Amino acid sequence: MKCKTCLLIFLLVFTSLGGYAQQSLKEIELIWQNYDRYREPAIKSRLFKHSDLLPLMQKHVQSNLLINEIIGESVEKRSIHHLTAGKGKTKVLFWSQMHGDEATATMALFDLFNFLSANDQFNALRGKILNNLELHFAPMLNPDGAQIWTRRNSMNIDLNRDAKNLATPEARALMNLGKQLKPDFAFNLHDQSTLYAAGKNTKNPATISFLAPAYNHLKEMNAVRTKAVQLITSINRAMQTKIPAQVAKYNDTHDSTCFGDTFQGMGISTILIESGGYQDDPDKQFIRKINFYGLLTALDAITSQSYLNEEPKTYWALPINNRSLHDLIIRNVTIQNDNVNLGINRNQSLSSDFMMMNYRGIIVKIADLDSSFAYQEIDAHGLSLVNGRTKMMTKAKWEQLTSSKEIKLIKKGYLFVKWKNESSPVGPIRNRILNLTNAEMHFKPTFATPANFILVKEKNPIYAIMNGFLIDLSAKAKPLVNTMGY
Ligand SMILES: [Zn+2]
Known part of the structure; x- marks a missing residue:
């Protein structure tokens, strides 16, 4: 009971x-x-x-x-x-x-x-x-x-x-x-x-x-x-x-x-x-x-x-x-006849006024990435990597560039702008698509370097990777959080 x-x-x-x-x-x-x-x-x-x-x-x-x-x-x-x-x-x-x-x-x-x-x-x-x-x-x-x-x-x-x-x-x-x-x-x-x-x-x-x-x-x-x-x-x-x-x-x-x-x-x-x-x-x-x-x-x-x-x-x-994650993985891209996988991360750092986050896209892996994944991945089978070129222009002209004009330059192979007769800022550049540079150098993407390059199919530009951000060149042009001044 x-x-x-x-x-x-x-x-x-x-x-x-x-x-x-x-x-x-x-x-x-x-x-x-x-x-x-x-x-x-x-x-x-x-x-x-x-x-x-x-x-x-x-x-x-x-x-x-x-x-x-x-x-x-x-x-x-x-x-x-x-x-x-x-x-x-x-x-x-x-x-x-x-x-x-x-x-x-x-x-x-x-x-x-x-x-x-x-x-x-x-x-x-x-x-x-x-x-x-x-x-x-x-x-x-x-x-x-x-x-x-x-x-x-x-x-x-x-x-x-x-x-x-x-x-x-x-x-x-x-x-x-x-x-x-x-x-x-x-x-x-x-x-x-x-x-x-x-x-x-x-x-x-x-x-x-x-x-x-x-x-x-x-x-x-x-x-x-x-x-x-x-x-x-x-x-x-x-x-x-x-x-x-x-x-x-x-x-x-x-x-x-x-x-x-x-x-x-x-x-x-x-x-x-x-x-x-x-x-x-x-x-x-x-x-x-x-x-x-x-x-x-x-x-x-x-x-x-x-x-x-x-x-x-x-x-x-x-x-x-x-x-095992990356921000971006590009699989099966052709670099000089080699089939390669690229792992790209966008490292974060605070702006100098401590009010905004800036990103710096770096190629962190060139390897077999079978057991790695990314927030964003593309299969670049049939696409070749092309280095970006540098376009010379005045500071005034740069300031007038619209997003769609920036994309047009990218499609012509330019990923960097160098100002004529004056030096440009070094560090993050907000709300642009192109990078700035003070150097005459050719940028060659490789391990541990900034992720800036173009992916082409039979010479037609399909994607650009700018400061580690993937841009579909057929989509509407819009500015990135930040690119870089080198
Ligand atoms: Zn903690």
Whole structure:
């Protein structure tokens, strides 16, 4: 009799939990569809700075969502903030951008604040989250790095290798916060290379990669790490509906200088989320949305404790990150009677005013690329590579060139312009198609040189590769983000 009652209670609780999980998944799907309502409009690109975040934090203090506490200063005296929301028992800590040039999750955290402070048909869900959880956030832990878009802080130290030495004020602020809060869960939010694939022999990028860091060198499991694995399994299931087969996991080799590994060892179930690449999303605005969705899914799974029903094997079955992608691959192109494959990457660097991203296209592989893939690939079978020539013209004439005139010059074999009687700028040239040069030299594309050349079919130009960007010469002419001045 007693046991039958137990069974009945168990079934009631279990089915109501299941019902709750179903209901909230439907709600999160609706929130996904209405994401633009919550997307923080003041953050338009990933190149925002510390000074852009201060008024946004203030906005949410005024809306009574957040308590804002300054827990330290960066080396260059920028404030490091600890934001608190909710009044539940379970503590969850999120920190982002400890690497200054990894901004995707910071954007998503501010979208999440907008969701949590809104007043609409999702009040029941946000009420459950804020009543059951105590949320802690340390967004942009490395504001000095973010200012100039670099990984390290201004002492040139990688904050995620400073969990042991605590040589930097930023790492000390995070360690103090972790020790003071002793959260149940922690989220360590990063960006990874866009050139990681989700496993071997796939062209799918690892748009998101997870890790439940190991707390010791033996990579053993305990209850703390198992909870992290189970929660990842919940987030992964949701993410697979949006980015199928584009989720991977990091290698779990233990590193005691990393915060994730250290926090896991301190009894905090810690989850690393890395934002990678996604097709046609160079500024990572779709991946920002994916982050928002994943974080909200995590909060819901912690609130409902639905993650406890997850099988860890789903996590272990995730493919391992594999650095096998390029931005552009040209297969089977003929270079002087040889059949060759070219792998081209567009390296990124911030403009000198720190406000725009520039690209520099480089030929990084001339090889058998059978197990490599790219965001953009062409089969150049029957096409031959031709070097670009240099056109002399006055600066005034260059300034008057329209995009369609630039394309006409490219079709005549010119990829570079040299100004008559004056030197031209060196470095990125915005919104043009042709490059500038100060040299008389002939440019010959080869390994580790800039990717500028023409692909011709029986002397007819079909494609041009300008600064690593592929241009279909039969399509409408439009300027590139940037070409180069050499
Ligand atoms: Zn990172």
